[in-house]
Amino acid sequence: MDRSAISRVRSFNRHVTLRVGALNDSYLGLGRPLGLARLLFEVGPDGSDLQNLRERLGLDSGYISRLLKTLTDDRLLVVETDPADRRRRRVKLTKLGRAEWDAYDALSDDFARSMLQPLGERQRERLTAAMAEIELLLNAASITMALEPEDSEDAKRCVDAYFQELDQRFKNGFDPGNGGYAGATKDRESRSWFLIARRDGQPVGCGALKGLDATTGEIKRMWIAPDARGLGLSRRLLNELEALARKAGMTRVRLDTNGTLKEAQALYRKAGYREIGRYNDNPYAELWFEKDLVTEGRETSAA
Amino acid sequence: MDRSAISRVRSFNRHVTLRVGALNDSYLGLGRPLGLARLLFEVGPDGSDLQNLRERLGLDSGYISRLLKTLTDDRLLVVETDPADRRRRRVKLTKLGRAEWDAYDALSDDFARSMLQPLGERQRERLTAAMAEIELLLNAASITMALEPEDSEDAKRCVDAYFQELDQRFKNGFDPGNGGYAGATKDRESRSWFLIARRDGQPVGCGALKGLDATTGEIKRMWIAPDARGLGLSRRLLNELEALARKAGMTRVRLDTNGTLKEAQALYRKAGYREIGRYNDNPYAELWFEKDLVTEGRETSAA
DNA sequence: TCCATTATTTGACTTTAGTCAGATATATGG
DNA sequence: CCATATATCTGACTAAAGTCAAATAATGGA
Known part of the structure; x- marks a missing residue:
């Protein structure tokens, strides 16, 4: 495999992936520990079942159970049993939780905006095109x-x-x-x-x-x-x-x-x-x- | 600002940045807590001064001091005072530390390789070109x-x-x-x-x-x-x-x-x-x- | 020489993140 | 109804990450 290609990917991983990732994390959070914020955000406006959440975030079932408890105690979400299979549980945002989710959503927007903001129209197009290209190609790897x-x-x-x-x-x-x-x-x-x-x-x-x-x-x-x-x-x-x-x-x-x-x-x-x-x-x-x-x-x- | 451009950037941040970043992290580590591994890697083969490290990793000076202590105790690096300004300290890898650094370096290569591996020649070129483009444009923001x-x-x-x-x-x-x-x-x-x-x-x-x-x-x-x-x-x-x-x-x-x-x-x-x-x-x-x-x-x- | 400043270390903490082994409650197939 | 499997929760931990204030040591002028 081409050495220069590897260097390019490494440089990208280091400068873009890590930096942007870290920045994005700090952008989120909003006073709450990142784990909680991410969980809340992942629940989403439509709710989600616990199994799904565990899978998406890759968390231990005990850990996630406790995280959910914190968030329900804060009245940000409610957990209810799935009527079809009463072992399963579904999570939904409360009004309060939805408000916080909206705030995170707005922050994500802001962050994306801050990446585009210093660029001109032409450069923005180039950036988004390159981003689409990378997503497409990296997805290809998972086919x-x-x-x-x-x-x-x-x-x-x-x-x-x-x-x-x-x-x-x-x-x-x-x-x-x-x-x-x-x-x-x-x-x-x-x-x-x-x-x-x-x-x-x-x-x-x-x-x-x-x-x-x-x-x-x-x-x-x-x-x-x-x-x-x-x-x-x-x-x-x-x-x-x-x-x-x-x-x-x-x-x-x-x-x-x-x-x-x-x-x-x-x-x-x-x-x-x-x-x-x-x-x-x-x-x-x-x-x-x-x-x-x-x-x-x-x-x-x-x- | 164009709504679709923002969505594209968000999708990229979520799917590429976060995923690749997290994967890269887990790739590193190598038995050692991530913080220590990252610090060791950041010191690099040429050494680095403490101030610089603190800045690059964004760590509290007390915290970094303790991390360095762990690594020096493990004989992975040595800290010596800068002769020009004896308040300052410089960090260098020992032979053992260098060996571990090399291992991290190889892992970073492997990770980059694993991203390219499933792609064909033509796709690899497209991927690296898009990565270069993104780095260039995001850098533009910091001019x-x-x-x-x-x-x-x-x-x-x-x-x-x-x-x-x-x-x-x-x-x-x-x-x-x-x-x-x-x-x-x-x-x-x-x-x-x-x-x-x-x-x-x-x-x-x-x-x-x-x-x-x-x-x-x-x-x-x-x-x-x-x-x-x-x-x-x-x-x-x-x-x-x-x-x-x-x-x-x-x-x-x-x-x-x-x-x-x-x-x-x-x-x-x-x-x-x-x-x-x-x-x-x-x-x-x-x-x-x-x-x-x-x-x-x-x-x-x-x- | 003295004093404010800078670089780092130490001590004493807190929070966050995560693990693992049971315990509970339900489901499912015989 | 029973045995076994699943989904989640609870208890009891540990390790990693990070903070803050005070202490120590060196520097750079007035």
Whole structure:
């Protein structure tokens, strides 16, 4: 990994992350110990259940229980048992607590404002753009991928989104009922895998692998949610699907695509796929690709 | 200020700043309480004086004294009195302390690496670029401006840098001895102001105001260090100089510039200057500008 | 030389943050 | 109904972080 990249990240961590973080903390507080203030703020105007709070703040259950007691004693919030499961408890702000929450909220605003204030219009735009970029990219790191049943709710939702996008992008639209897409895969081989990429639990991409025969797989339904694009996620998905194919004993994978999907083609070529002739009768396919799977390490996705 | 910009900054503060900061903290520590680890790390391989440490970490002098005692008892560092001023004390790492410092240093590297690791080459570049951008812009906020004697070391250094740049950018070079620049300003009016912009104590820009007559000022020697450009600093300097002129009772300011300095011209026009005819005999000047100073608020620079 | 000032240390505290092992009360599947 | 698992609370702690005032030592002029 590039030494200068590491230095840049370190410098950022030190100068921005630590300093801004510390400042932000001191901005909050408002006379109350930080732990209490943060808890109160985390409860939020809509309330929250205790379990959730514990998880979000990473606190010991005994500790959080005591913190809540302090805040209820100060009449800032009320704790009530969840009627659905009377072991569970829900926390809500009182009027007084809501007022204090509002104060914290205003302080957070003030702090953000103080960061923007010395800058001109143009610089503000640059700053916020860079912040958005960093959030996006750091979020990318926390995207996980896992196999799921093809007929799960989220899988269906992904595939629907995928079909809708095809319908928009193809010149003459796209009808999933037409041709090699919907049900037509119940052929000789019935092996199939469905991979979903998730960020904070929300699906942001998918991809499927089907067995065409014992040693050939087909990659289908690769889709990335619009707000997760540009993060190299499709490459990760593709790697993962190839790894699955390898593990299933396949020696090559194929896929088809449409001429309008330029990014996809670029991805396949860059990943080592070469164009081949038509191998199926999918009426929407205009290009066909194939790649031999070497069993060596190099190509597998990193842990 | 734009509401969406504030939300962006808040989201960044919350998700990036706090999370990364907390993670980084837990990464450090290494068996030792965070306060001690941080102090040790802050001492650094070159040592540091106590005053400096106190300032950088923002700790109470009693507290830091005790922390140092713990670390010296553990043979991680030695405290010795500064021979120049025997009230002062300097801190240095022992061999053992240096080893631990190296371990922290390696951990910081690891942490930075762990942020880059899940990303592809292209994404890493985007991340580091955005980080650099943010550091730059947030630093811009801490640039201060102050009047200084025109013949101070730093003033001379700035003006030298300015002249050198002119020499590079003008078609036929630039000679400060030639014409209206160097000594030729000892005319009727001798009033003059020299403003230096500094970041962390280092000069990053300058600008001068001279009185041409009782109600006319001339702005000269506006220069911004290359690594401080694009931050709207020249606009801030210009505002500041105009404010000075106003305070000195001037009703208009003039300035001249060369045709090759396109950014400067754009700045002047945008700031409300209009082109006028030649008002001096500076052989390098090709354009002349003037602006009437309204005494109203609107134009003054913000506090 | 003396006196106000500055840098650091010491003593005597308080608060905040956090841990861990039971104790209680509810839920859930047989 | 029972055993087991969950969610939270209570008691009994410890460690870390930080504060404040007074003491000590050195400096820099008047």
